[in-house]
Amino acid sequence: MNASISHELKNIFAIISETAGFLNDLTQLSKQGKPFDLSLLENCSNSIAEEIERGFDTIRQMNQFAHSVDDPVRETSIADTLTLAVKLTGFLSFAKKVHLDETAADTTVFTSPFLFQTLIYKIFSALYRALDVKDELTLTFHDTAPSVITIQFSHDQPADLDHFPDPQTAEIADVLKATVKITATDLELTIPSKNEDLASEATDL
């Protein structure tokens, strides 16, 4: 995750650097008495302002993720976790379009927010890599059984997810008591609405 954030920041710096350089080039042209379209100046300053705002957004998202370790377990919003994961994975250049169905927006799980966020991020990364560049993802989530929440990642084209979950992801899913079921056009994540083991560990702390 850090790699994708640093990639995003490097891109932002690269744009600011080249745009500032172009402004300098235009200044030199002006000094030499050579004419140029003044709208170029406006475009450059707008571009720099937009990239600075994009940088702030990136840092805000990075902070939001960093604070997920503040509480070992807590009531965690599914919608917020998915939304943050969409933003964080949006830095990946192979990111696809994502539609989030927030019909059950107030659904929460009592779990480790950090591990849950990491698991969701890993699912997104795997799906993005496996899906065709033009494919799109639709996310839905709801209570499917008493005390069980299901999050569905649906896509139009079949995806090759034979190697998912990888051992590290499987371990995270295990701690969260989550299960991952993969079909040709769906990845289904089920997670208990309250992870009793994590809850009692948190009480012991």
Added chain:
Amino acid sequence: MTDTEKIHLLLVDDEEKFLKALTERLKLKFFDITPVTNGEDAIHVAKNARFDVAVVDLQMPGIDGVQLLETLKKSHRFLEVIILSGHATIDTAVACTKLGAYKVLEKPCGFDKLVETIKEAYESRLKKKFENDTQRMKKIQSLAFGQSPLGILRELTKMDDKEK
């Protein structure tokens, strides 16, 4: 560099604002730039125009920088490819160099350094092309002895096929 000896540059990056700013700056340095935002378009334009140097981003949707490098080097043997990426690691740099990349630069890269590298890559292309042409001339000269005109043409066709 003058307007009449512009370096034909293919610039590939999915970050559109970066592509636009870099294109404008390089134009002022008398480069002839074709900017594209993905690997598919890069392969398409490279089929229809001659480029001296390509500057390619590593991470792109669809065909990524490594795949594009491989494709371009196979179909355009004298084209020099510079990889410019915010995601470069030592492993990717080694892999790209093995595939024939002229150099791997990390974003953000200083503009002067980029311009210098493009010029060096262009010189490298000219040198390789010159060496190839010299070899070709030597072969043609050796063929001219004891071959019929038709035989010479057949041998030249074989040589051209090998160079594709």
